[in-house]
Amino acid sequence: MPHFDQINGNQIADRVFINGRIYTVDQDRSWAEAVAIKKGRFIAVGSNSVVVKHMGPGTEAIDLGGKMALPGFIDSHAHVSSTTNESASLEMFHLDSLNAYLEAVKDFAVLHPDLEVIYGSGWANDLFPPQGPVKEDLDAVISDRPVLLMSEDGHFAWVNSMALAMAGVTKDTVSPKGGIIEKDVLTGTPSGTIRETARDLIQNVLPPFSVDQIKGSIQNFMTEAGRVGITTAHDPLMILPDARGQLNGFGASRHNIQAYSEMAQNGKLSLRIRGSVLTDPTAPTRQIHSIVSTCAHQTHPLFQMTGIKVFVDGVVEGGTAFLLEPYAHMPYTCGEPLWEPGALKDLFAAADREKLQIHIHAIGDAAVRMALDALEHAREKNRNRDSRHLITHLHIVKRSDIPRMAALDVIGVPQPFWHVKGDYFRSIEAKYLGYDRAENGYPMQSMAKAGILLASASDYPVQVPSPPLLGIMLGITRCEPGETNPDEILGPQERMTLEEMIAGFTINGAYANFLEHETGSIETGKKADMIVLENNLFEIPTNEIADTNVLMTLFEGRTVYRDVSFGVTYGISQSVDSN
Numbered sequence: 001m002p003h004f005d006q007i008n009g010n011q012i013a014d015r016v017f018i019n020g021r022i023y024t025v026d027q028d029r030s031w032a033e034a035v036a037i038k039k040g041r042f043i044a045v046g047s048n049s050v051v052v053k054h055m056g057p058g059t060e061a062i063d064l065g066g067k068m069a070l071p072g073f074i075d076s077h078a079h080v081s082s083t084t085n086e087s088a089s090l091e092m093f094h095l096d097s098l099n100a101y102l103e104a105v106k107d108f109a110v111l112h113p114d115l116e117v118i119y120g121s122g123w124a125n126d127l128f129p130p131q132g133p134v135k136e137d138l139d140a141v142i143s144d145r146p147v148l149l150m151s152e153d154g155h156f157a158w159v160n161s162m163a164l165a166m167a168g169v170t171k172d173t174v175s176p177k178g179g180i181i182e183k184d185v186l187t188g189t190p191s192g193t194i195r196e197t198a199r200d201l202i203q204n205v206l207p208p209f210s211v212d213q214i215k216g217s218i219q220n221f222m223t224e225a226g227r228v229g230i231t232t233a234h235d236p237l238m239i240l241p242d243a244r245g246q247l248n249g250f251g252a253s254r255h256n257i258q259a260y261s262e263m264a265q266n267g268k269l270s271l272r273i274r275g276s277v278l279t280d281p282t283a284p285t286r287q288i289h290s291i292v293s294t295c296a297h298q299t300h301p302l303f304q305m306t307g308i309k310v311f312v313d314g315v316v317e318g319g320t321a322f323l324l325e326p327y328a329h330m331p332y333t334c335g336e337p338l339w340e341p342g343a344l345k346d347l348f349a350a351a352d353r354e355k356l357q358i359h360i361h362a363i364g365d366a367a368v369r370m371a372l373d374a375l376e377h378a379r380e381k382n383r384n385r386d387s388r389h390l391i392t393h394l395h396i397v398k399r400s401d402i403p404r405m406a407a408l409d410v411i412g413v414p415q416p417f418w419h420v421k422g423d424y425f426r427s428i429e430a431k432y433l434g435y436d437r438a439e440n441g442y443p444m445q446s447m448a449k450a451g452i453l454l455a456s457a458s459d460y461p462v463q464v465p466s467p468p469l470l471g472i473m474l475g476i477t478r479c480e481p482g483e484t485n486p487d488e489i490l491g492p493q494e495r496m497t498l499e500e501m502i503a504g505f506t507i508n509g510a511y512a513n514f515l516e517h518e519t520g521s522i523e524t525g526k527k528a529d530m531i532v533l534e535n536n537l538f539e540i541p542t543n544e545i546a547d548t549n550v551l552m553t554l555f556e557g558r559t560v561y562r563d564v565s566f567g568v569t570y571g572i573s574q575s576v577d578s579n
């Protein structure tokens with residue numbers, strides 16, 4: 001170590017933060033007053049007196065004024081690169097009527113005469129009958145270009161006649177396995193709503209988003225991420241560029257690996273991305289080789305892929321979640337899985353053998369069970385290893401499967417934003433699942449007690465806005481913000497603690513992404529990912545957690561977000577850098 005780098009034997013820090021209430025989320029969940037940062041890593045964490053020893057000429061000192069600081073948040077399932085770039089795709093999440101959708105589509109098409117396809121996302125299932133929206137409404141506003149609008153959950157598409165015609169989808173087209181082409185009951189012609197895997201029939205003939213359009217989506221997410229304190233995210237829908245099979249309609253994102261890779265190489269990422277590659281049920285084990293080589297190519301510290309993504313089922317709102325007992329509103333069906341059980345076992349065994357992490361979408365209890373059966377098979381074949389396979393969503397889970405999940409060391413990736421009895425619960429979940437089954441949904445505390453590691457996530461843009469502080473609050477309260485009626489709590493026994501929820505968005509997320517040595521806690525040697533909050537979460541009423549502002553977000557020691565109020569009031573000794 002050169003001598004000008006040190007002061008009295010201590011390394012000279014680039015920045016120090018002092019006078020804070022820093023919840024480090026280390027093993028002992030200890031608190032610190034101050035941190036010193038050098039070259040993007042913490043070089044000291046502890047008391048003010050320890051940290052000031054690292055101050056030398058040129059060290060920037062920031063007085064936290066007693067504010068709480070935490071590790072940067074980790075969102076373990078967020079579709080960062082998917083379709084949320086206003087210049088390429090219409091965002092409809094904030095609109096709430098058929099007329100508003102049609103107006104927006106019309107305006108968007110006028111604004112973007114050069115887009116070959118009108119893409120959009122965010123229409124609400126509960127505004128339409130169970131068969132979904134119809135093509136005639138879209139045809140009335142656009143008939144000369146294909147239109148494809150994703151539902152709010154990302155599992156269904158609303159298309160116009162031109163899109164159907166380009167894809168050759170007619171009344172004679174049979175719905176593929178795991179998908180539904182909704183048809184008009186009288187004429188038998190496709191009505192305009194296409195579910196799950198059937199979307200590939202259309203998506204695969206339409207041009208995908210360009211690399212630049214996807215970069216715009218990632219940029220949008222990063223701007224928001226800084227504001228809400230996210231410094232690492234897992235994007236679970238990386239698409240192989242040449243994949244043309246069953247992609248659950250996500251083929252439009254086929255340039256996302258290139259977009260991330262270029263942004264990482266060019267220093268354009270202000271957060272760390274881990275991803276998993278979507279698998280195609282029509283090519284069970286054949287695809288493993290190209291997934292392995294694609295993952296091996298991405299070695300930048302800010303963008304790597306940890307394994308594969310597998311949809312075992314769909315979603316409750318489409319009757320596509322795979323249940324052990326029939327739907328309440330369709331007593332003739334339990335939904336169906338997107339994979340044959342045997343093919344799923346083969347896939348898991350092959351992926352596990354190649355040391356790929358398996359990121360599993362499972363919503364219904366039959367899907368969860370099928371996933372566990374296949375994971376068990378993989379473990380028998382390949383023996384136990386540090387695999388860190390995960391199941392996300394975990395809506396309906398049979399009690400007897402919880403200990404199995406724990407025994408297989410499967411990580412749970414819940415979206416605590418959904419663990420409430422809100423409009424969605426009333427209009428869809430309680431009706432489709434039956435009240436009792438819906439009320440027993442999302443058994444988080446039961447999983448935690450069984451020893452299952454839980455790494456929380458938003459499923460952005462399914463959930464917008466998706467600040468981790470809101471997720472933390474809802475994981476604790478399990479009721480709508482402001483709700484005071486105890487009957488409105490979704491399974492009171494499943495409520496989580498503040499400590500557990502913070503761990504779910506920090507250190508557990510780091511572990512889920514093989515990053516526990518790099519981030520997830522504030523400890524000497526780790527990357528300096530840290531956020532500063534307006535209030536100490538341990539000192540305010542739980543229902544104020546979501547309203548707490550993030551004052552500052554540091555990513556690898558750099559300020560990627562600062563609230564205008566912070567620094568003026570709290571006296572940053574020198575200006576905050578902007579590199």
Ligand SMILES: [Zn+2]
Nearest residue numbers: 077079236459
């Ligand atoms: Zn998702």
